[in-house]
Amino acid sequence: MAGTILVADDDQSIRTVLDQALSRANYVVRSTGNAATLYNWVLEGAGDIILTDVVMPDENGLDLLPRIKKIRPDVPVIVMSAQNTLLTAIKATERGAYDYLPKPFDLKELLQVVERALSKPKKSYRRGGQDDEDDTKIPLIGRSPAMQEIYRVLARLMGTDLTVLISGESGTGKELVARALHEYGKRKNGPFVPINMAAIPKELIESELFGHEKGAFTGADTRAIGRFEQAQGGTLFLDEIGDMPVEAQTRLLRVLQQGEYTTVGGRTAIKTDVRIVAATNRDLRQFVRQGLFREDLYYRLNVVPLRLPPLRERAEDIPDLARHFLTQTQEEGLPVKSIGSEALDRLKKHKWPGNVRELENLVRRLAALYSDDVIDTSIIDQELAPQVANGAGDVNIEDENLGTAVERHLSKYFAAHSGNLPPTGLYDRILREIERPLISLSLEATNGNQIKAADLLGVNRNTLRKKIRELDIQVVRGLK
């Protein structure tokens, strides 16, 4: 016999399926529908491995877990759960689970996990740590299979200092995941320092990262510390790593290999204790092939690859995300709103090139600009329609100037609140509405050339890049 497995799940059909599959694989199975019986078996010394559900009639499997680990620290416990959030995955891992399987799971995968757990040298899996996080703080929303796989990997990474490379299209949540890795991980009491390679002029990146000595280059009037020093004891998040110039790549590689670096213009090596999480929305391997990114650095960064799927591949997460963003806008003082079910279906069909950021911006716009309590399909259609369709109405706009157009829109907006004032924060909201077409059209006119567009607008290049990201504007190059 391959070993005895204790199964606790209040769902009879799951017990039957597990019983059959595990017996067929030569395990002895004892199953129960409640936590108390499982605990008694554990006290008796029965079982080589435990499979437990989370929600059971008498006790929550996650609450039982620490007690099991206390008396039988060497028995691996696999937690199965239909409560598929990042927090369940993290709690299970923190409380000593060997692995966490979101339901529904694949039986083949379950058997592999069981086999792996039994072949491991016996050791305690508990890694200590507090688990007093409350559910309201869960940072990542979405229960699609793709997101659950992410939570599972994240939960495993929490107890480690491994370098992680997060890839995914713009707006898929890369920075959010990097923050979750930090905030739930063992460096949570240290700083989280993000730096975006695309937002800093190339010639300044090295000194930004590593600091510089006085007089290291023209304009270096004083000694300055870099992000590495700021992130000491914490996490450094290197966003858009593909934009890192080659010289800075070489310096970064040295840090990853030797754990030390020198400042720009400095000679003494400085020891560093920083966890690196990097992110990219490009195909870094292609950059490597084109000679734009060092291959050795790529492998050093890619210790744990994490790919965040685009929103269109997990449309089932859209209703949860939309509700989450509506709740956020309410907390910020905007009126309570909901989105009708047909409207949600419409949202699910949209392609979301800007991913979760685009959805978030849309929901914020809907919450701020429409007075209806329930947002219906017609409003969504209007918002998702290409920008050119906006603004005409029944007015002859031929010779209407910008000021008049804005005035007309605003009057309509105030009128829609029938005597009441619109929600506060109007200034920023309206300016954002104007900034969007201003920037998109300038980019279109300059053929997607951001330097020219910045020049045309009379703003700094970095400001323009920041705005493009914030307002979720798609830049299409060379269309003309």
Ligand SMILES: Nc1ncnc2c1ncn2[C@@H]1O[C@H](COP(=O)(O)OP(=O)(O)OP(=O)(O)O)[C@@H](O)[C@H]1O
């Ligand atoms: N799963 C999620 N749950 C809740 N909010 C999310 C989720 N994913 C993304 N967001 C929100 O969407 C916005 C964009 O996310 P984030 O900045 O992390 O994306 P990104 O992939 O780093 O984008 P970029 O590549 O453009 O920097 C943020 O406001 C973030 O809070």
